[in-house]
Amino acid sequence: MTMLGDRQQLSYIASQAADARLNLELETEGMTLNIGPQHPATHGTLRIIARLDGEQVVWAEPACGYMHRGYEKLTEVRTFPQVTTLVNRIDWLGSFANEVPFILAAEKLMGVEAPTRAQYIRTILFELSRIANVSLFLGDLGVQLGAITPVFLAFRDREYVLNLIESATGGRFHPNFDRIGGLKDDLPAGWIDETRAVMKKLRNFCDQIEDLLFGNEIFQSRTRGIGVIPRDVALQYGLSGANLRASGVDWDLRRDQTLPMMWNKADWKVWTHPDGDSFARCWIRLQETRESTKIVDQLLGSIPSGPVMAKVPKIIKVPEGEAWVSTENPLGEMGYYVVSRGDLGPFRVKIRSASFNNISITPWLLRGVYVPDIVTILASLYFILGDIDR
Amino acid sequence: MIGLFAEVPYWGQSLLRVLGGLVAVLLPAGTIVYIFLFKMMSFMQSRLGPMEAGPYGSMQLFAEVGKWLQKEDIVPDRADARIFKMAPIIVLVSTFLLVVVVPFGPDAFFTDFETGVFYALAVSSVSVLGILIAGWSSANKYSLLGGLRAAGQLIAYELPMVLAVMGVVIQAGTMNLQKIVVAQNSGSMFGIDVVGHPYVISQFVGFIIFMIAIQAELTQAPFDMPIAESELVSGYMTEYSGFRFLIFFIGEFATAGVFAMIASVLFLGGWGVPFTWFGWTSIDDIANWMNFVGPLIMFTKMMLLVFIIMWIRFSYPRLREDQLQRFAWKGLIPVALANIMVTSILKVVF
């Protein structure tokens, strides 16, 4: 965890300046390249329009909307329990984590609190969805940069986590397990021991990835110093999650706000990195995965017995009011601003998704980088299309 | 095949040469694709690879060839059709030209050039042309980027290759590949002649530089910027499908095999075993059965080197284009030049 050498920064800047001078002298024409919407590098249908000068990007702009499903309009015609089905599909790799802020907002408006056992299980499933999401990120990171082997290890180990989620909730990718007032069901027998074993495997996987990928000199030279985001720019654009912590901002919503979830019952660390470059973002996610396994291990040991569902009426009508709840999702800060009119369904739901803000920085960030760096930067910012486009 | 088939008429000899050339190029290509691409890569990625076609997936290659052959011949509308069709053939032709000069046994060779090394290095550059015009004529911006990157990279890495080979030539005192093999197997190091004098030991710097240069010439990771699958989809090969893609594909692995053959000739002693094992003193002493065992030995050494190439390919991420160029011009070439200097000094002194 080292600061970028001044020499490294200066040499990168100097090489780009030299390229710019040469291009000016030769008066070459630029080329407009369309990266996407179908492309192996983007996690979905993201289209980046880049104007290139040789291999250097003069101007780049993402064009989103290929996956816009109109969630905010759809929530207005749903009842509150039906919204969790919709909301699962925003960040589909860690989908339990999408349900939680919405359910918490509805519970806040109703004044209902889930029983302690349900809160423990919610937190554990939340962290499991984070592990599932970020382990795919770690594997995919290799593929974006050309190392085709780590991704198979990632998928192999991610299967264990998905099996766990499936045995508890019934769905690998879209659990739809959270209910207002608690959870749909209790845990199956033997789940706790299985989860402990899987957490060991995940820690092994993290060590393997660190060896294979992060220790590799080529990986380091491809990611260090690329896509540096200074702290104040990160705050202005509203970056969140690992992207923000990589720029040196010590902010983790699990620790810094009080929600009816059990993160404060476990002993874990918030990782930050001063550099703000692509390597920092990737490295922090690796450490966070390790921390998640530790959180799950600690919480598993102390789940109390009891009901998993509070007493809520069969037909749920949430009283009038507005509530904002945001949580530290795998991709960043995801929040829901729920406006209710005392009705069966919400009046307006504003979905604040992390990737929308994370990707809004790319026009600023992608000026002057080389074409391979576009892929590196997008990979390190880590977005899911469903999260950008909702 | 002079000597062995001296009574065969000239047209027969030419036919044998052509068939032998095809076998020498395509058999290693097929074996490399099956063993390394299908099986070794899968095992390294904790999966099994193709298992359906034939026992343990051994017929997969034929299935793939059949699949590609029956595809439609698509030429993009705005592509320059004649050049577009020529490009893959140029790449494959350079491979065949390259294998012509590789010796497989004391009498088992296609031609015996006095300047074999010079010819090999010259001919291996022809494939750069094929790649460049593939990228340019495809009328596709991704292909263009891939072709331009390839041009820069392949030309940059020609130089370390040539300079590394220079060390071997100085050591052997000849550019004739057959004589280089004989020199390695009949030579001795500091009086110990149990293993002959394989140049991988005395020219280890040259060997490493040559292997790195081969990795770049084959556009394998970590030097696969021209193909960069996650950025350029398939680089210069994006618009090719069906039979033309098959030629590129075979060309890639055939060239890997042939380069490995050349490397084993230059550094590992080629088709031979140290002469002292059988008490031979010169090439005329060698028994006739060596003409049949020689190709097998050559094959084994080639597979060993291709294993190293493929192993690195599947493990490493790729270097960015400017880092790649910097590595070649500022890293490999000075080291290769130093290697030549040291070799020549030591050759004169000892």
Place this chain on the structure above:
Amino acid sequence: MKQLSSNSETTTPAVDVVREQMLEAIKGSLGDALIDSHIKPGDDLWIRVRTDSWRTSVQKLRDVHSFDYFGFLSAIDWMPSPYGRGEDDPTEPAPERDMTIRSGYAGGDTRMQVFIRIVNSTTHFGLTVKVDVADSSPSVESLITIFAGANWHERETHEMFGIDFVGHNDLRNMYLPVDFEGHPLRKDFPLLARMVKPWPGIVDVEPLPGGDEPELAAQDSNGGDA
């Protein structure tokens, strides 16, 4: 750190000292630009500012009170939907609906409001700021000079609600095609899927496997407001 209504043993404080103090400080610096406010003890703070002082108020909040983290920017259309929740029977005449516009926390005088969420990155204190938007030609100042991240959010709010952001020179569509007409998130823009086939409501229509009679859940009267 403020306690939300949570699993802790303390009850929700009746007076939220930290938020009251912050509200006083904001009142001091914004003066009469601050029209209304609302505190939910232990939960959150809402303020509403005057439309013509939108940019200056947010600037002061960022510079004076260090709300330097940009959460999001969006809008709310307070008019109840004339289509209900898409459950009307198309053969029947449309039922009477209560169309009065009632605003939420911190009040509101217009049909649409723009609201943002900004947070202090050191104390993690969050604030929701609302502003009224005129009904006839909805427009409000753009915040991109203060928060660069507001760029995309304003583009999305513009295409979804039709609110013009003065000073944002690039209000292209974010998600919708270039030639799309209308503003989807406004309440009078119907959800086409529900117009085509209305939702039958909370009713179990199919008999359960095993031959039991279909359990009709207490069918709620949902012919009311949205």
